[in-house]
Amino acid sequence: MHRFPANLLDGYRNFMTGRYSExxxxxxxxxxxxxxPQTLIVACCDSRAAPETIFDCGPGELFVVRNVANMVPPYExxxxxxxxxxxxxxxxQALQVSNIVVMGHGRCGGIKAALDPEAEPLSEGDFIGRWMSLLKPAAEQIASNSILTAAERQRALERVSIRNSIANLRTFPYIRDREQAGTxxxxGAWFDISTGELWIMNGETGDFTRPGM
Amino acid sequence: MHRFPANLLDGYRNFMTGRYSExxxxxxxxxxxxxxPQTLIVACCDSRAAPETIFDCGPGELFVVRNVANMVPPYExxxxxxxxxxxxxxxxQALQVSNIVVMGHGRCGGIKAALDPEAEPLSEGDFIGRWMSLLKPAAEQIASNSILTAAERQRALERVSIRNSIANLRTFPYIRDREQAGTxxxxGAWFDISTGELWIMNGETGDFTRPGM
Amino acid sequence: MHRFPANLLDGYRNFMTGRYSExxxxxxxxxxxxxxPQTLIVACCDSRAAPETIFDCGPGELFVVRNVANMVPPYExxxxxxxxxxxxxxxxQALQVSNIVVMGHGRCGGIKAALDPEAEPLSEGDFIGRWMSLLKPAAEQIASNSILTAAERQRALERVSIRNSIANLRTFPYIRDREQAGTxxxxGAWFDISTGELWIMNGETGDFTRPGM
Amino acid sequence: MHRFPANLLDGYRNFMTGRYSExxxxxxxxxxxxxxPQTLIVACCDSRAAPETIFDCGPGELFVVRNVANMVPPYExxxxxxxxxxxxxxxxQALQVSNIVVMGHGRCGGIKAALDPEAEPLSEGDFIGRWMSLLKPAAEQIASNSILTAAERQRALERVSIRNSIANLRTFPYIRDREQAGTxxxxGAWFDISTGELWIMNGETGDFTRPGM
Incomplete structure (x- = not known):
């Protein structure tokens, strides 16, 4: 029971003989x-959407925050x-990154939970419910939009969540200041697990489009 | 200024022609x-210690939380x-993982900050100071140990932080229950950025040793 | 009862037909x-850490002092x-060695005794207690650090003891003079009995790291 | 100047690929x-007379004290x-060894110094002079014996020193008690560096003879 997971040790051996040795x-x-690192990325915990994998990054490139549904709370x-x-x-402030990327993804379990008003709390503490309540007004508005399909509501809230995190980033005085100073x-970005597509947010309009390849 | 970072787009193209197409x-x-995923890993944001890289994991294998200094707060x-x-x-509760791994690493900036009692807050909000205060009693005890070198104090607190996170994990009723039920x-694990060494925590004693390779 | 130990005589015969004859x-x-000899080594009496074995040295290479916990008292x-x-x-002074190496090791019984404030004297004379009191201030500081595991405290004091011996070496005027003259x-070095690892002390910082192999 | 001696690192590599790996x-x-360990051996620091080499002993076999001229001071x-x-x-007391061996050797520099009444102190502290004064009465008596050759005086004092150490061992109450209890x-033993001969002391007479091979 208490042995370290064997698949992780095997993977570590691959790392040592492979990437580490190179x-x-x-x-x-x-x-x-x-x-x-030049870039801070705020991504989801989801096992299918690791930023280093999707952006093929090596050691030292990405400073990575991962929480459920890639959310940034407002400055408090x-x-x-x-x-x-x-x-x-x-x-x-300390590492002085030049870029912040908020990356969402398809089929996000946290977003799905936020869209289900009937969802039972997972535990008495209901930490997920409280955490996802950061998206509550948007989630309620989308959940009630009955002319979208379930998949369309899900994708819509996944993207709203990215814009919401970006708006919250700008409530941090030092982020707003540096953005205005041009430093x-x-x-925003959104990753489609099924097709591997990456969609980039247009900073002016908030729309997501695929970059030219 | 607002173009998506070119190195990330380049990396994404590598991903599409490489790992994704495979x-x-x-x-x-x-x-x-x-x-x-079978495993939840709580790791640090540090750009040099990505869990998917170190454990050579593919999509679907690791559910990953990353915060500064891989900390778990107590159940609140x-x-x-x-x-x-x-x-x-x-x-x-939702994904029913079988393993939780708390992974710390060497040269952790959060730990270094926690050991520096003279550190100025990075911003008025002092979020780092408050976050690292989760380790305050331990940090004070180690910081005052003047016969250890700075590097020895740093490594000691890095490992104490892992044990502390694990102790806090067990304040969550549903984690304690499942651990007792054997499910x-x-x-704990600690990664040495410089040498690539992985050290595994002994669940009985809390000591870290290297796994046989 | 008074026969010379048979295993030593057997070993001596191996020596004569083996290494001596070569x-x-x-x-x-x-x-x-x-x-x-070019090197004086101050090592522990421990039966598991013979310097000639660990450094694969032949006759004439190492001048060896062995006492409990590889300690050097201050110049008195x-x-x-x-x-x-x-x-x-x-x-x-007489042999004019070029190097002094203080070598500690893991699982040192003397260090363990120094960390146990409740330890009963082994004999009325309490020679071990007095000898280990050379490390008393350091041992007390480390013994009181309750957030380290017993093994971590032990390893910390093993390394402090090496740095302490080196500091005491420099209280001998003729050692200080020769070191300054560059002759x-x-x-410092530390040997891990279990894994065979040798860790070398960095002369600037006092930290121990493994040499490249 | 401050690099760890290269010959020792080379020897350590031999140890790791040789004896340690076996x-x-x-x-x-x-x-x-x-x-x-079953045996405590009190031996000289001399680089030509390592007990593990002479008795072909592996890890765990010999607990080894090494000082100049393999001396045991009286119980103080x-x-x-x-x-x-x-x-x-x-x-x-702690390890409960069954045997104590005092091993001297030929061409011992400490013994030579003790026989030279004109010797200048090596340093102001004259630590060697004081240490060898443990043998002073015997050394004076032998030094004044002008009908022996210098080499004969040297060998005589080397053997007297072994008997002296053994007599001093018996001033320790717990050694005397255990010897009487038969536990x-x-x-005593004496090693000839030149010929490789080992001479064993007869416990009754104090004479040294070669064991049958």
């Missing part, structure tokens, strides 16, 4: 000099523990 | 049937937004 | 010309008998 | 279960630091 020097340098300097806000602060830019 | 069928099936059903607790609940097991 | 000439020359020209200080003086260098 | 399991077990429970007495106490035996 990039040994890079790992050493990154350890010595510290990380200086209230003395509580804020996992995501702490990571933003570290990435922007930081903020982006 | 695993197209797997992505399609995972999209249709939904994810059913207080109606606040709890990013990490929400992800735990989703992974354990869920909890593990 | 290196007969070398032994003869070393007897005629005297020893001129007080007219008492000082076993370790006498050996240092002989190695540096003598001082090193 | 005896990996034995090292692991010795680490887990702790050492339980005076609150000073006593390196050799601490090691005796640990080996006999501990005490032996």
């Amino acid at each position: 990039q040994q020097q890079r790992y050493k340098v990154l350890a010595e000099t510290g990380q200086s 300097p209230d003395g509580q523990y804020h996992s995501t806000s702490a990571a933003l602060e570290f990435a922007v 930081l830019s903020v982006h | 695993q197209q069928q797997r992505y399609k099936v995972l999209a249709e049937t939904g994810q059913s 059903p207080d109606g606040q937004y709890h990013s990490t607790s929400a992800a735990l609940e989703f992974a354990v 869920l097991s909890v593990h | 290196q007969q000439q070398r032994y003869k020359v070393l007897a005629e010309t005297g020893q001129s 020209p007080d007219g008492q008998y000082h076993s370790t200080s006498a050996a240092l003086e002989f190695a540096v 003598l260098s001082v090193h | 005896q990996q399991q034995r090292y692991k077990v010795l680490a887990e279960t702790g050492q339980s 429970p005076d609150g000073q630091y006593h390196s050799t007495s601490a090691a005796l106490e640990f080996a006999v 501990l035996s005490v032996h």
Whole structure:
């Protein structure tokens, strides 16, 4: 029962004989000099949408926050523990990243839960319910839109969630300031697990389109 | 300024012609049937320690929470937004993972900040300071140990942080229950960025040792 | 009862037919010309950590002091008998070694005793207690660190003991002088009995890392 | 200047690919279960007379004290630091060895110094002079014996020193008690560096003879 999962140890051995041995020097340098990633990415915990895989990134490239449904809460300097806000602060203020990317994806379980008003809490604490309530007004509006199909409602809220996170990013004074000074830019993206398509958000209109390949 | 980062688009093209085209069928099936990862991993945002890379995992294998210093707060059903607790609940209650792995790593910037009592807040909100205060008692005890080198203090707190997260995991009633019922097991691991070494925590003693290769 | 231990006589026969017969000439020359080892090593008495074995050294290579927990007391020209200080003086002043290595090791019984404030003296004279009191301030600081595991405290003090011995070496005027003149260098090392790993101390920081193999 | 001696690192690599890899399991077990050597050996620091080499002993077999001229001081429970007495106490009381062997050797530099009344102190502290003064009455008597050759005086004092150490061992109450109870035996041996001969002390007469091979 308490043995470390064997598939992870096997994977680790592959890493050591493969990527690590190819990039040994890079790992050493990154350890010595510290990380200086250009990009912070806020992504979902979903096992099918790892940012390093989708963007084929090596060590040192992406500073990655992953929570359910890739959400950024609004700026709330209230003395509580804020996992995501702490990571933003570290990435922007200490590491001085140049880009923030909020990446959503299709078939997101958190978004699906937010669209189901009948959903029972998963536990007495109902942490998922509270976390997804960050999207509540949007979720209610979309859930009640009966002329969209279930899949269309799901995809709509997945994209609303990305725009919502980006709007919340801009409630952080130091993000707003840097964006205005031109030293930081903020982006949205959405990944389709089934087809592998990446859709990029247009910063002006909020629409998502596929980049030219 | 607002163009999507070119290196990410290049990486995405590599993904499409490489891993995605090799695993197209797997992505399609995972999209249709939904994810059913066996393992939840709580890891750090650090750009040098991506779990999918270190464990050489493909799509569908790891449900991944990433926050600064791979921390799990204690169970606090207080109606606040709890990013990490929400992800735990989703992974354990909805996805029914069999394993939780807390993975720390060397040269962790969050841990370094926690050990520096003179550190200025990075922003007025001091989100990092508040987040790292989850480790405050341990950090103070280690920071005051003047006969250890700075690197030794850092490594000690990195490992204490893993044990602390694991202790906090067990304050969640549904995790404790499943662990006792034998349907869920909890593990610790620590990754050395410089050497690529993985150290596994002994569940009995809390000590870290290298797995046989 | 008073027969010389048979296993030692057997081992001696192996030595005569093996290494001695291969290196007969070398032994003869070393007897005629005297020893001129380049290295003094201060190691522990522990039966699992013989320096000649770990460094695969032949006759004439290592001048070896072994005491419990590889300790060097500070320079105390007080007219008492000082076993370790006498050996240092002989190695540096008479034999003019170029290197001093202080080698500690894992699972050291002396270090374990130093970390146990409740330990009963082994004899009325309490020689071990007095000898280990050379490490007392460090041992107390580490023993009180309750968030480290017992094994972590043990390893921490094993390494502190090496740094402590090295600091004490530099209280000997003739060692300090030669080090400054560049004719003598001082090193630390730590041997892991279980894995066979050797960790080398960085002279600048005091940290221990594994040498490239 | 401050690089770890290259010949030692080379030797360590030989150890890892040679003896350690052959005896990996034995090292692991010795680490887990702790050492339980049958024999404590008090030997000289001399680089030409390593006990593990001469008795062809593997890990876990010999608990080894090495000081200049393999000396045991008399029992002095005076609150000073006593390196050799601490090691005796640990080996006999904690590890409960069955045998103590005092091993001297030919061409011993410490013995040579003790026989030279004109010798200048090697340093202001004169640690060697004080340490060798443990043998002073015997050394004076032999030094003044002008009908022996220098080599004969040297060999005579080398053997007197072994008998002296054995007599001092018996001033330790717990050694005397165990010897009388038949649970501990005490032996002398002398190694000839040039010829490889081992001479064993007869416990009754104090004479040294070669064992049958």
